[in-house]
Amino acid sequence: MNESPEKQARWDRRMEAPLAVASLLYLTGYAVRVLAHGLDQVWLDLCLAVTLAAWGVFVLDYAVRLRLSGLGPLRFVRAHVLGTVVLLLPLLRPLQMVKIYEKIQRRRDKPRLTLYARVMAYSSLTVALLGFAGALAVYQRERGAPGATIRTFGDALWWAAETLTTVGYGDVTPVTPVGRIIAVGMMACGVALLGAVTGSFSSWLIQTFTREDEKRPPGNYPGAS
Missing domain, CATH: 1.10.287.70 (Helix Hairpins)
Incomplete structure (x- = not known):
């Protein structure tokens, strides 16, 4: 029996909230770095660390999905073009919050x-x-x-x-x-x-x-x- 789809479904459920939080943190950290002129360097560095940490969560999620899919990297990328684009352009990631709204x-x-x-x-x-x-x-x-x-x-x-x-x-x-x-x-x-x-x-x-x-x-x- 192939348990890969079941494992993927469990992973999706487990990562819904962390990904939503990471999306908000990424957008917030990026917005502060762009808009907060004259902010102390220590706060700018903290915002950069937050955005990088949030992006790290996206990379981890992508890597786990790749492993659970059982596909090769190229086949996985072809099957998940949008997910790959969002990984490379993390500013699009907050759109994942729409899924949370759907569940509500x-x-x-x-x-x-x-x-x-x-x-x-x-x-x-x-x-x-x-x-x-x-x-x-x-x-x-x-x-x-x-x-x-x-x-x-x-x-x-x-x-x-x-x-x-x-x-x-x-x-x-x-x-x-x-x-x-x-x-x-x-x-x-x-x-x-x-x-x-x-x-x-x-x-x-x-x-x-x-x-x-x-x-x-x-x-x-x-x-x-």
Whole structure:
């Protein structure tokens, strides 16, 4: 009997809370290092140690999952592309907190919210976390660059909102190569999230109108003679 899937499920349950805490610590430590200007070096070093320790938890989790999967490294990477990307870009890791929100919304193994409401809620959480993380990363790269238009964290938040909503006024734009790479990723995420929300809302409307039509007596329709 192959116990690997069962072991993986036990590991997933065991690591849910530690990974959520590590994600919050990583984002907090990174945010303090970026935003707390003039902070004593000892506190900056402490924040760096916290972020590195949190990233160490991510690496440990990835390594254990690789071992429990029974796959070779290349096959595991191909099967877990998103997990590999998140490991290399730890700022995306706080999005794992959405899983915790999903469990809170469940009662007796049944979601407390409908599918469409969950899509809307998860999308909102994802936008908030991704926008904050993206603003931090862009602000860190852009604030001292020659010719930069993103000079304050407020500018970075405004830019993140423009990018995720695909509005793109163009009043503030990244000028560094890394900043532009982050912008491309934010644009792709924004398009995907808007598509998910729009599609879910449209499906909900169609389902609602269909149920109303099914409840009407035959012939009781507008324009029916």
